[in-house]
Amino acid sequence: MGLSVDAATGLPILNAGADAGAIPLPRVGDLERTAAKAGAITTTIEKVIQWGRYSSLWPALFGLACCAIEMMATGAARYDMSRFGCEVFRASPRQADLMIVAGRVSQKMGPVLRQIYDQMPEPKWVISMGACASSGGMFNNYAIIQGVDKVVPVDVYLPGCPPRPEGLLDAVLKLQTKIAAERPSSLRG
Amino acid sequence: MAVLPPLGGPALPTRDPQSDAYDRGRDLLGVETANDAIDIVQLDDDTMELNMGPQHPSTHGVLRLVLQLDGEVVRECRPDIGFLHTGFEKSFESHTWQQCIPFTDRMDYLAPLFNNLGFSLAAERLLGVEVPLRAQYLRVIMCELTRVASHFLWYGTSALDLGATTPFVYAWREREKLLDINELVSGVRMHTSFIRVGGLLADVPDEFYALVNEVVRTFPSFIDEYELLITKNPIWLERTRGLGVLTPDDALAYGATGPTLRGSGIPYDLRKAQPYSSYDHFDFDIPIGSHGDVYDRYLVRMREARESLRIIGQAMANLPDGPVNTSNRKVALPPRNEINTSMESLIHHFKLVTEGFRVPHGQVYQAIESPRGELGFYIVSDGGNRPYRCKVRAPSFSNLSALPHMVHDELIADVVAVIGSIDIVLGDVDR
Amino acid sequence: MTTTAAPTASARPSRGRRAADLLAREMPEALLRTHDEYGEVTVYLHADHLVRALTLLRDDGDAMYTLPLFVTAVDWPDREPAQPRFDIVYQLRSLQHNDECRVIVQVTEDAPQVPTLERVFAGMDWHERETFDLFGIDFVGHHDLHRILLPEDWVGHPLRKDYVSFGEPVAFTHNLEWALPAAERPRDMPGTSR
Numbered sequence: 033m034g035l036s037v038d039a040a041t042g043l044p045i046l047n048a049g050a051d052a053g054a055i056p057l058p059r060v061g062d063l064e065r066t067a068a069k070a071g072a073i074t075t076t077i078e079k080v081i082q083w084g085r086y087s088s089l090w091p092a093l094f095g096l097a098c099c100a101i102e103m104m105a106t107g108a109a110r111y112d113m114s115r116f117g118c119e120v121f122r123a124s125p126r127q128a129d130l131m132i133v134a135g136r137v138s139q140k141m142g143p144v145l146r147q148i149y150d151q152m153p154e155p156k157w158v159i160s161m162g163a164c165a166s167s168g169g170m171f172n173n174y175a176i177i178q179g180v181d182k183v184v185p186v187d188v189y190l191p192g193c194p195p196r197p198e199g200l201l202d203a204v205l206k207l208q209t210k211i212a213a214e215r216p217s218s219l220r221g
Numbered sequence: 222m223a224v225l226p227p228l229g230g231p232a233l234p235t236r237d238p239q240s241d242a243y244d245r246g247r248d249l250l251g252v253e254t255a256n257d258a259i260d261i262v263q264l265d266d267d268t269m270e271l272n273m274g275p276q277h278p279s280t281h282g283v284l285r286l287v288l289q290l291d292g293e294v295v296r297e298c299r300p301d302i303g304f305l306h307t308g309f310e311k312s313f314e315s316h317t318w319q320q321c322i323p324f325t326d327r328m329d330y331l332a333p334l335f336n337n338l339g340f341s342l343a344a345e346r347l348l349g350v351e352v353p354l355r356a357q358y359l360r361v362i363m364c365e366l367t368r369v370a371s372h373f374l375w376y377g378t379s380a381l382d383l384g385a386t387t388p389f390v391y392a393w394r395e396r397e398k399l400l401d402i403n404e405l406v407s408g409v410r411m412h413t414s415f416i417r418v419g420g421l422l423a424d425v426p427d428e429f430y431a432l433v434n435e436v437v438r439t440f441p442s443f444i445d446e447y448e449l450l451i452t453k454n455p456i457w458l459e460r461t462r463g464l465g466v467l468t469p470d471d472a473l474a475y476g477a478t479g480p481t482l483r484g485s486g487i488p489y490d491l492r493k494a495q496p497y498s499s500y501d502h503f504d505f506d507i508p509i510g511s512h513g514d515v516y517d518r519y520l521v522r523m524r525e526a527r528e529s530l531r532i533i534g535q536a537m538a539n540l541p542d543g544p545v546n547t548s549n550r551k552v553a554l555p556p557r558n559e560i561n562t563s564m565e566s567l568i569h570h571f572k573l574v575t576e577g578f579r580v581p582h583g584q585v586y587q588a589i590e591s592p593r594g595e596l597g598f599y600i601v602s603d604g605g606n607r608p609y610r611c612k613v614r615a616p617s618f619s620n621l622s623a624l625p626h627m628v629h630d631e632l633i634a635d636v637v638a639v640i641g642s643i644d645i646v647l648g649d650v651d652r
Numbered sequence: 653m654t655t656t657a658a659p660t661a662s663a664r665p666s667r668g669r670r671a672a673d674l675l676a677r678e679m680p681e682a683l684l685r686t687h688d689e690y691g692e693v694t695v696y697l698h699a700d701h702l703v704r705a706l707t708l709l710r711d712d713g714d715a716m717y718t719l720p721l722f723v724t725a726v727d728w729p730d731r732e733p734a735q736p737r738f739d740i741v742y743q744l745r746s747l748q749h750n751d752e753c754r755v756i757v758q759v760t761e762d763a764p765q766v767p768t769l770e771r772v773f774a775g776m777d778w779h780e781r782e783t784f785d786l787f788g789i790d791f792v793g794h795h796d797l798h799r800i801l802l803p804e805d806w807v808g809h810p811l812r813k814d815y816v817s818f819g820e821p822v823a824f825t826h827n828l829e830w831a832l833p834a835a836e837r838p839r840d841m842p843g844t845s846r
Contacts, residue, residue, distance in 0.1 A: 108393030175308035476775030
């Protein structure tokens, strides 16, 4: 396991490493075992919040170009994103907490993208899907913003042109691991 | 149900950008600077301006429509495009001919092979290169598979626009099988760059034949299944028949092509009219509609997918043996074993990889029939190793320019159905 | 099935020959020259007669070029100073005669103007706006000529050859200074904001 302990707080941290995607288990000690015998489960508020956040990510529909097609493929029959609790694509940014920037971001689209990001409620995360969104990709020209991280903060960069659906699923799992390792008090907002 | 206004608007949508009402809406919206996702402004004269997009699930990409509404009826529709403008035509000018191929993939990303083919054919005409027959047949097979995939995707998404979720999942189930074939021949699912100037990336592997024959055998029954879902579905009929009518004359005036033109009853298909890549070797029909409405365009696409499967079947049955690249060593890379033994081949290889081939001076316009219509490449060469100018005649661009005409005096809820029916790809519109 | 190559286009007359013949017959004053290569005829027209000539090509029974394919421009900044810098290219298709033709009008850098054709072909509207956007060609009389692909506040016309295009330099070993933050880069480095 990539579990380590935060020296300052003594809380477990799950590292997004070789076993990324693994769900952090509550540390079980004598107290917990005793409580479990009595039919109670003990945990911390923070862990429950984290669990709620990473288990049901609601992506905003933000398909731009080719990657959007692979994003749709990820949500469709064969790859079925709902296995990871991430299939509820919302048309309204107000109902979403994950933005999958799927495709190249043009200079004209940049302000729109930022506005939609601003409309999403906190906490929110961004996956930059594909080479174009991550770095401008092959389009190093006047029209394309060279990486969406110039416009919004990005949590997971996903390479590929376009990335395969498995890649997007991996990015979601990586993000879930990352969210699980965040402390709610240290979250943005 | 609201009473539908009479079908078919005036010849041209009346726009008056100078009118006060229009300007007020523009100022209130801050159209020039801010781009809110959806915003509604009540104007003085009982019309309302609704801003749809550019981030909207039913616009098939980042398309923005400014709709002037009178109640629920669209009085004016002004598309705002360019949100996916990628500067392809500028990028072409700074890359060698062969390097342009991966760019073309990403233009119309639902039919990447057609873009490859159009560019390759144009360059080959300038070069005077003849492509072996096997390569021509394989190009046809791969393109028609892509056409089927594109029409399936269209079927799924435009049904989804009208609230039918099931077709989407069904269509993707089959599309994945076609993407598997892409992956088999090229290693990637979507942007294969399989068709190159002078031939193909490589010959197909042995597993290819069984997979494609399986597609030809089984897919007609899948299309039956799709049609069973919505062709006679009362809701689908209500929402698509008599809607978004484009008369043959209007279709021509707007430069509409592909299923949008054929849905209006004009049997024009470049595969028949100006056969390229051996399309004249195959027997197939051109389906046309009779009313030019959304429903006819749907029927045309479904029939086209069946015809594509017929073409693939014939091409597979008659697939000749032989090389898949031109023997002109100044264009196509020499095979590996030749490089090891021939100094000349090594030099060719080196020249092709480092600076690419040079293309004679001149200009050509090469058009092919993509799933969306006439996809043309107008290429000007100054004799260098890069295109001097490459203009892409994108079918979606012209088809979309007819949208204001088609949705004029229709209900707002039907706008998404009409957008879906012209099958635009914003990568193709904005380039 | 024999393995013969596909019939080549050379068997039929060049595309656009029909348009060139018609214009030579009906409007010789408009026709500057014709050029036949790669099986396609290019007709060079005088800008003053453009609208009338294309209306003729649309309506005449021998032509019937009713389908507008595209309008674009080609920038030739390296031509002699007295020569026109821009080629405005019109491509039309005739379904009835299964033909297509290309009409080119040349305009100078000082006065990049041609009359609009949107009243002849409704489909030319957007193509003219695109050409205005990317090349800065003024289509005189167009009802709504403003940028279509780029934002309204964009400066310059990117498809002109003198428009520097690249977005951001890529740092390789030979130009590592690009990897520096913008403030620390050498002042004399070439580059552009776009």
